[in-house]
Amino acid sequence: MKRLILFPGQGAQYNEMAKDIYEASSEGKTVLDEIFMNVDFDLKSIMFEADERLNDTQYTQPALFAHSLAVIAATGIEGDIVLGHSLGELPALVHAGVLDINDGTRIVSRRGELMAQSTGGGMAAVIGMEYSELKALCDSLSGNGLAVQPANLNTSDQTVVSGDAALMDQFAEKAKEAGARRVMPLNVSGAFHSHLMEGAKADFARFIEGIEFKSPRIPVIQNVSAKPETDPDVIKSQLIEQITKPVRFFECVQTAGEMGAENAVEVGPKKVLSGLVRKIDRSIATSNIDTMEQVKEFNDE
Known part of the structure; x- marks a missing residue:
């Protein structure tokens, strides 16, 4: 075994x-x-x-x-x-x-x-959203020197997103509109596993x-x-x-x-x-x- x-x-x-x-x-x-x-x-x-x-x-x-x-x-x-x-x-x-x-x-x-x-960023856990949709949403919001991206791919329906603080609230709103069951900001000091x-x-x-x-x-x-x-x-x-x-x-x-x-x-x-x-x-x-x-x-x- x-x-x-x-x-x-x-x-x-x-x-x-x-x-x-x-x-x-x-x-x-x-x-x-x-x-x-x-x-x-x-x-x-x-x-x-x-x-x-x-x-x-x-x-x-x-x-x-x-x-x-x-x-x-x-x-x-x-x-x-x-x-x-x-x-x-x-x-x-x-x-x-x-x-x-x-x-x-x-x-x-x-x-x-x-x-x-490394400060100036944020992270949020997303529950109940298909990874492909989540990745597409991150890509659509990123630009002009700012970005959000998947950081922890934990299970098939639990992913942590990381990136610029200026985009995190917008990401949370759009993710919920796209069908995410929960979007929970994490109490972290920085945007780990991101640019x-x-x-x-x-x-x-x-x-x-x-x-x-x-x-x-x-x-x-x-x-x-x-x-x-x-x-x-x-x-x-x-x-x-x-x-x-x-x-x-x-x-x-x-x-x-x-x-x-x-x-x-x-x-x-x-x-x-x-x-x-x-x-x-x-x-x-x-x-x-x-x-x-x-x-x-x-x-x-």
Whole structure:
């Protein structure tokens, strides 16, 4: 039975995330301490206390990275295939052996910092609208230096749109007129996975240029191609491109199913991705490991 391991993205964070794992698992504590030592801010306090900075992109991304890898360490779980949603691709690459934990920590910290600096945009989740219609609407509204575009293709009827703030209200109105059931603005600091991240992408590319990416020991389904990638150069290139390109999660899960994935385990905070997988492919059994209690349940199986 092939196991797909899922690594969540932004929005899943919560105060005191991974604190119980830190206190009860020596393996989880070791990994968390290693990550905490490799960032130049107090990530431990941000994660373990009621710290509002947890919702700031530059801190959210390393926190999610840390929580997911703490679960991996505490359980010793092994995947046959890995898939991360947006920043979740980074802990997935660590689990697959493409990056060591220190380089992964450096990269996720710089990625979060750069993306936090890109402001002036917005994002909205759209429920109940065909993708082709949504894409056509985005294209029709874009022009004169402004644009909106699909950013997260989560399920067949749930897509997140990202782009210039000046167009977001107009997009919401037109989407509802076109039959969308709901259009929900998201509380984010920038327009992730859009053209407004071009500056962040360029700086990110320069930052990771000299970092070695190794061949994965297990397939990594990447967000940009929605295919399993094994070439380190392709993996690095697509990690860079992902900053401005859509997360094709719906297609990634379909690919995992075609590769024989029969169960999917989400490692890290909450169970957003598990819920999406159930909507995409009900033949894949889902579970999640977030808390120390769930770690113990998995280890006792």
